[in-house]
Amino acid sequence: MPDFLALFKEPWSKLDADTAAILARIYTNAADEAPIFTRTPKGARDLINRFLPFYISAGAPAIPHIEERKIPAASGDIRVRLYDPGAPAPGPATVFLHGGGFVTCDIDIYDGVSRQLAKRSGMRVVSVDYALAPEHPFPVPLNDCIAAIRWVASHGGEWGIDPTRIAVAGDSAGANLALAATIALRDAGQSPIRGTACMYGCYAPDLKTASEQAYGGGPYLISAPEMAWYWNHYLAKPADRTNPLAAPLYADLRGLPPLFITSSEFDPLRNDSEMLVEKLKAAGASHEFRLWLGTIHASVNLMGWIAAMGPRVDEVGAFLRRVTEKI
Numbered sequence: 001m002p003d004f005l006a007l008f009k010e011p012w013s014k015l016d017a018d019t020a021a022i023l024a025r026i027y028t029n030a031a032d033e034a035p036i037f038t039r040t041p042k043g044a045r046d047l048i049n050r051f052l053p054f055y056i057s058a059g060a061p062a063i064p065h066i067e068e069r070k071i072p073a074a075s076g077d078i079r080v081r082l083y084d085p086g087a088p089a090p091g092p093a094t095v096f097l098h099g100g101g102f103v104t105c106d107i108d109i110y111d112g113v114s115r116q117l118a119k120r121s122g123m124r125v126v127s128v129d130y131a132l133a134p135e136h137p138f139p140v141p142l143n144d145c146i147a148a149i150r151w152v153a154s155h156g157g158e159w160g161i162d163p164t165r166i167a168v169a170g171d172s173a174g175a176n177l178a179l180a181a182t183i184a185l186r187d188a189g190q191s192p193i194r195g196t197a198c199m200y201g202c203y204a205p206d207l208k209t210a211s212e213q214a215y216g217g218g219p220y221l222i223s224a225p226e227m228a229w230y231w232n233h234y235l236a237k238p239a240d241r242t243n244p245l246a247a248p249l250y251a252d253l254r255g256l257p258p259l260f261i262t263s264s265e266f267d268p269l270r271n272d273s274e275m276l277v278e279k280l281k282a283a284g285a286s287h288e289f290r291l292w293l294g295t296i297h298a299s300v301n302l303m304g305w306i307a308a309m310g311p312r313v314d315e316v317g318a319f320l321r322r323v324t325e326k327i
Contacts, residue, residue, distance in 0.1 A: 004028060011219040015266060016294035022305040023296070026055065031260065037229035041103050043136055048104045053112075058304025060112035061119040067159070071151045074143035075131035080151070081107050082159050083118035083125040089160030092167065092324030093124040094197075095149050097181075099172030099298070101202075101230030102133045113301060117169065120310075121317030123324070126152050130177070137236035138246045145177045146184055153192035165324040167323055168196045169316065171300055172269075173230065175201025179248045179259075179276075186255055195323025197260040197316050199278075202269050202273055202295055203233040203249035205241050209271035216268035220296045226266055249276055253283040259320040262290045262312070267297040288319065 004027035012020040030051060036044045036111035065084040067102065070077040096117060097108040107114070107127040118125040130144035153163045170178035173196035207216070207224050216224030235241050244251035249272065263273035273289070280287045290310055292299060303309035 002194045004031060008219040014294075015296070016306070016308060018306040018308065019299065019302075021109055022055070022302055023219075026221070035223075035226065036104075037223070037225040041132075041233060047106050048100070048109060048309045052105075052109055052301075053190075055305065056109060056301045057112040058302075060115040060304065063115050071148065071155075073130070073147035074140050077134050078131065078144055078148070079107060079129035080148055081114070081127045081129070083127065084160065085118045085121055085122060085124070087124055087160075090157065090162040090323070091124065091160060092165035092194075093126055093152060093156060093159075093161040094121065094167045094169050094320050094324075095145075095152055096125050096127045097130065097145050097168070097170035097174035097177045098127065099170070099174045100132075101226070101300075102138075102173045102176075102234035103230055104132070106132075110301075112304070113171070116300075116303060116313060117317065120314050121320050123167075123317070123320060124159065125274050126156070126159070127163075134233040134236070138234050138240050138243070141234075142177055142180050142184070142245060145181045149181055149185065149192065162326075163192060165326065166192045166194060167320045167324050168193050169199070169320065170197075170201070171199040172297065173202060173234075175199055176203060176248065180205065180245045182253075182256055182259075183248055183251050184245055191257070193257050193261070195258040195319065196256075197319055198260075198273075198276075199262045199300055199316065200264050200267055201261075201271055202227065202230075203271060203272045203276050204247040205235065206272075209275075211270035211272075213268050215270065220266045220268065222268060222297045227268060249279065253280055253285050253324075256285050258319075258323050259285065259287040260290075260316060261287060262292060262316070263298055264292045264295045264297055266295065268298060290315065
């Protein structure tokens with residue numbers, strides 16, 4: 001069994017105390033597990049399903065009304081789940097797209113995150129169980145997400161949702177999908193999206209950025225080899241690697257609704273967000289950026305263990321409320 005406490009003592013010393021403590025716990029408990037990038041997709045999902053819910057569910061609040069149904073999408077019928085914190089109806093809603101590298105996780109794994117977002121924003125949240133790669137590579141997961149956003153706009157009234165007050169949010173791969181869906185719906189000419197929150201997203205399959213080199217060696221939960229594994233499963237064709245809907249860092253970013261972009265200080269994907277922000281500035285796009293100091297990728301998933309994350313997610317919630325205010 002590797003002695004991670006000794007191996008990563010120096011890199012973890014730079015983190016905030018809560019982040020360092022939960023990383024030590026995770027790495028110790030997973031010391032005998034093979035890394036995700038050495039597994040098959042099924043093997044990776046088995047690991048995630050066994051291991052992750054305990055950490056993501058910590059501190060998740062009770063939500064008075066949760067309801068699920070299936071809707072038609074690109075991959076077939078997919079699940080969408082409503083989290084209603086008791087907000088007045090009709091009211092705004094956030095369509096939430098979970099992370100997991102396009103290959104792992106689902107709305108069950110992300111139940112705790114969806115509960116936190118609904119409670120802290122005071123808004124209804126609709127979590128989308130889009131299809132996963134490699135069984136469903138790009139663009140199928142994205143098209144599932146677009147179908148879900150359109151469904152909320154056309155049928156959300158059944159759940160007390162005002163179709164003119166919809167926002168989108170996602171983390172990691174879900175942030176990629178949230179931004180790509182926002183771009184695609186802009187291009188379609190009839191977007192219901194009033195604003196999009198993207199938390200520590202992956203926006204292009206570039207594994208040679210400074211942050212990948214600095215933080216992708218293994219101490220900070222995800223690694224550069226793991227990100228390569230995810231991208232290789234999601235992008236089945238070489239041309240997909242520069243498609244702006246697969247790699248939205250390469251997209252035309254003009255004419256988008258307001259964006260809230262976050263990145264974590266010790267995240268291999270940090271530069272993805274920083275490069276995106278520079279492109280948003282050049283495009284004159286309305287945006288806000290937050291660099292979450294002292295923490296790592298997936299810190300929202302671990303907010304039950306990291307005290308600093310509560311106020312940070314509250315700020316995401318405030319943005320979602322602000323962009324969906326009644327006009």
